[in-house]
Amino acid sequence: MLQLSKPPIYLDTMCLPFPLSLPPLLLLLLLLLSHPPSTTTAATMLPSESETLFKIMESMSSDQPWRISHPTPCQPSSSWPGIECKIGKDNRPHVSRLDFGTPPNPSCKKTATFPSLIFSLPFLQSAFFFNCFTHTKTTLSVPQNRASSPASLQQLSLRSNPALSGPIPPQISDLKSLEILTLSQNRLSGPIPSEIFTLLKLIHLDLSYNVLTGTIPMQLGSLRNLQGLDLSYNSLIGSIPDTVGQLGLLQKVDFSSNQLTGSIPNGIKKLGLLVFMALSNNKLSGKFPKGLEKLQSLQYFILDGNPMHIPLPLEFGKLVKLQELRLADSGYSGTIPESFSQLKNLSTLSLQDNRLTGEIPVGFGSLSHIYHMNLSRNMLGGVVPFNASFLKRLGRNLDLSGNPGLCVSSSEAHSLKVGVNVCGSSDQIASPALPLKNSQAPSPSGLSIKPFFLYAVLCVLGLHHQMFLV
Numbered sequence: 001m002l003q004l005s006k007p008p009i010y011l012d013t014m015c016l017p018f019p020l021s022l023p024p025l026l027l028l029l030l031l032l033l034s035h036p037p038s039t040t041t042a043a044t045m046l047p048s049e050s051e052t053l054f055k056i057m058e059s060m061s062s063d064q065p066w067r068i069s070h071p072t073p074c075q076p077s078s079s080w081p082g083i084e085c086k087i088g089k090d091n092r093p094h095v096s097r098l099d100f101g102t103p104p105n106p107s108c109k110k111t112a113t114f115p116s117l118i119f120s121l122p123f124l125q126s127a128f129f130f131n132c133f134t135h136t137k138t139t140l141s142v143p144q145n146r147a148s149s150p151a152s153l154q155q156l157s158l159r160s161n162p163a164l165s166g167p168i169p170p171q172i173s174d175l176k177s178l179e180i181l182t183l184s185q186n187r188l189s190g191p192i193p194s195e196i197f198t199l200l201k202l203i204h205l206d207l208s209y210n211v212l213t214g215t216i217p218m219q220l221g222s223l224r225n226l227q228g229l230d231l232s233y234n235s236l237i238g239s240i241p242d243t244v245g246q247l248g249l250l251q252k253v254d255f256s257s258n259q260l261t262g263s264i265p266n267g268i269k270k271l272g273l274l275v276f277m278a279l280s281n282n283k284l285s286g287k288f289p290k291g292l293e294k295l296q297s298l299q300y301f302i303l304d305g306n307p308m309h310i311p312l313p314l315e316f317g318k319l320v321k322l323q324e325l326r327l328a329d330s331g332y333s334g335t336i337p338e339s340f341s342q343l344k345n346l347s348t349l350s351l352q353d354n355r356l357t358g359e360i361p362v363g364f365g366s367l368s369h370i371y372h373m374n375l376s377r378n379m380l381g382g383v384v385p386f387n388a389s390f391l392k393r394l395g396r397n398l399d400l401s402g403n404p405g406l407c408v409s410s411s412e413a414h415s416l417k418v419g420v421n422v423c424g425s426s427d428q429i430a431s432p433a434l435p436l437k438n439s440q441a442p443s444p445s446g447l448s449i450k451p452f453f454l455y456a457v458l459c460v461l462g463l464h465h466q467m468f469l470v
Contacts, residue, residue, distance in 0.1 A: 045074055045085075045093050049121065053083075053095055056115045060132070061106035082106045086123065094123035096152075101130035108132035114164065116141045119153075126155040133158075139166035140188070142174060157182040164188065168207075170195040178202060184230070185209040192231075197222050204228040208254065211235060216255075221246035230254040232278065237261070240279075245270040252276040256302065259283060269294045280304040280326065293318035302326040304350065309333070312356075317342045328374070329353040336361055336380075348372040352399065356380060360406075365390050372397040376419060381405025383423055391418060 045053075053073055057066040064070075074085035074093035082105035084097035098118060099105040108129075113136055118127050120143075140158065153175050158164060165187040172181075173195035181199070184206045191214030192207065202223050212234040220229075221243025227250060236258040244253070245267020253271075256278040263286030264279065275297050284306040292315040299321050309331035316325065317339025323346060332354040340349075341363025352374045359382035360375065373394060380403040388411075391398065400406055401419025408420050 045072070045095075049094065052117055052120050056098070056117050057106070059115055059117075060100055060108055060112045062109045063106050088123060095121050096123055097126040097128075098124065099126075099128045101128070101132045108134075110135040112136065113138035114140055114158075116143060119143055123152050125152050126157075127153070128155075128157045129159070129161060130157075131160040133161040133163040135163060137163050137165060140164060140169060140172075140183070142169050142171040144171055151177055153177055155180040158184075158186060160185045162187060166190075168193055168196070168212075172196060173198045175199065176201070180204045182206040183210070187211060189213065191215075192217060192236075194219050199223070200225065202226055206230040207234070209233040213237070215239075216241055216260075218243050220244060223247060224249070226250055228252045231258070232256045234258055239263075240265050240284075242267040244268065247271065248273070250274055251297075254278040255282065256280040257282075261285075263287060264289055266290070268292075271295065273297050276300040278302040279306065282306055285309065288313045288315070292316070295319060296321065298322060299345075300324045303330065304328045306330045311335075312337055312340075312351075314339050316340060319343070320345065322346055323369075324348040326350040327354070332356060334358075336375075338363060340364070341366065343367070344369065346370055350374045351378070352376040352402075354378050358382075360385055360400075370394070374399045375403070376400060377402035379403065379405065382407075384408045384418065384420060 050073055054067050070080045073080055073083065074095070082099040083095060085093040086096040088094045098121075100108055105128075108131070112132055114129070114133060118124060154177050156175070156178060157180070159182060167190035168183065168188055170193045172178075172193070176199065178199050179201050180203060181196070182204070185208070188207070188210040189212065192212055194217045196202075196205070197217060197219035200222065203225055205223070205226060205228070208230045209232070212231075214236065215238035216231065216236060218241045220241055223229075224246065226247050229247070229250060229252065232254040233256070236255075238260065239262030240255060240260060242265040244250075244265060248270065250271050251273050252275060254276070257280065260279075260282040262284065264284060266289040268274075268277075269289050269291035272294060274295055277295075277298060277300065280302045281304065284303075285308055287310060292313060296319070298319050300323060301316075301319070302324065304326050305328070307330065308327075311334035312327070312332050314337045316322070317337055320342065322343050325340075325343070325346060326348065328350045329352070332351070333356065335358035336351065336356055338361045340346075341361050344367065346367055347369050349370065349372070353376070356375070356378040358380065360380060362385045364370075364373070365386045371394065376399040380400075382405065384400060384406060386398075386408075398418050403420065406420040407423035408418065410422050410424065
């Protein structure tokens with residue numbers, strides 16, 4: 001009897017067009033041939049972009065032979081330190097971030113100069129150069145051709161590059177997508193180009209620690225999205241433009257260590273979100289703007305080293321979020337306002353090297369968050385209003401020295417030294433600007449013993465001299 005073989009079994013023709021009766025190895029081979037692995041362009045960078053990247057890497061770093069060790073940048077199997085890629089709409093990888101100078105990112109060789117080729121990477125979003133340009137003098141250059149500037153660049157950071165000098169190029173205004181521009185701790189010189197203030201998307205601008213000159217442009221007020229502004233440690237002159245008050249989102253401003261003159265502009269009071277303000281070591285003077293108490297978000301106010309020569313404003317006591325208040329070496333006169341005792345969040349108070357008189361406000365002893373207080377080298381007088389626990393808590397962080405009229409009560413004399421004498425001691429001197437009250441004055445015996453002793457010594461010496469004359 002003829003036995004028929006079983007008919008071949010087929011799966012869905014969209015899935016498997018071969019009969020399962022075929023030998024397994026042959027079946028597998030046919031499957032591979034009919035469905036080869038998909039080859040897309042997702043893992044392949046454009047040749048022009050990869051060539052630009054190789055040139056940048058070769059000019060910046062000698063850590064390794066980049067063309068040989070990483071012939072296919074952006075592939076997961078070819079890990080490349082200091083580079084990030086993103087898949088574009090063309091389904092290809094593109095360089096989105098370059099980072100040099102901070103391990104594990106590529107180090108910079110001594111001959112490295114600023115690679116303006118980075119602006120030819122069309123999808124670059126962030127570029128960082130930290131401590132890269134240290135030996136070979138170089139400048140920051142941006143191509144003049146607007147079409148060649150990447151429209152995607154959002155962050156450009158060049159920090160701690162002592163060989164990076166010269167001016168900030170006006171062409172930087174072509175980088176319209178910039179949100180963060182950090183050019184700090186370099187040797188950039190010349191004026192701040194007004195073109196920078198056409199970068200309307202800027203959120204953070206840091207030009208600190210350079211040798212920039214000239215004035216702060218009035219166009220500063222056009223950066224309405226700015227949250228952080230740092231122009232400190234330069235050689236800027238002139239006044240702070242009142243247009244700073246137009247930066248309604250500003251949270252940090254630092255103009256310290258320049259040569260700025262004039263008074264603090266009235267526009268400052270409009271900065272309701274301001275948390276940090278540093279204007280120290282300039283030549284600012286005059287009165288504070290009215291409405292200072294509107295800065296209700298302010299936590300740090302640093303104004304050391306300015307020739308203010310005015311009384312301390314009472315309004316400071318209304319800035320209840322203040323944590324640091326530094327007003328040293330600025331010629332302030334008069335008494336310390338009692339309203340300062342309302343600053344319950346205060347951790348640091350620096351009022352040294354002024355001409356302050358009167359007594360230390362009693363309420364200072366209840367500032368529970370204070371850990372650093374310097375009232376030294378003023379003309380304060382009276383009894384120090386701090387108990388033993390307060391003195392112990394601050395320890396060496398409390399400096400009251402250089403106030404001849406100040407004294408600490410005998411009950412607190414065992415506490416840590418704060419630079420003043422014990423009330424009633426022979427070394428206690430009344431302040432010439434504000435004599436001690438009767439209740440706080442040294443005891444009569446403390447004042448009379450010294451003159452009587454001197455008189456007795458003189459008498460003895462006189463008798464001794466007469467005896468030898470005889």
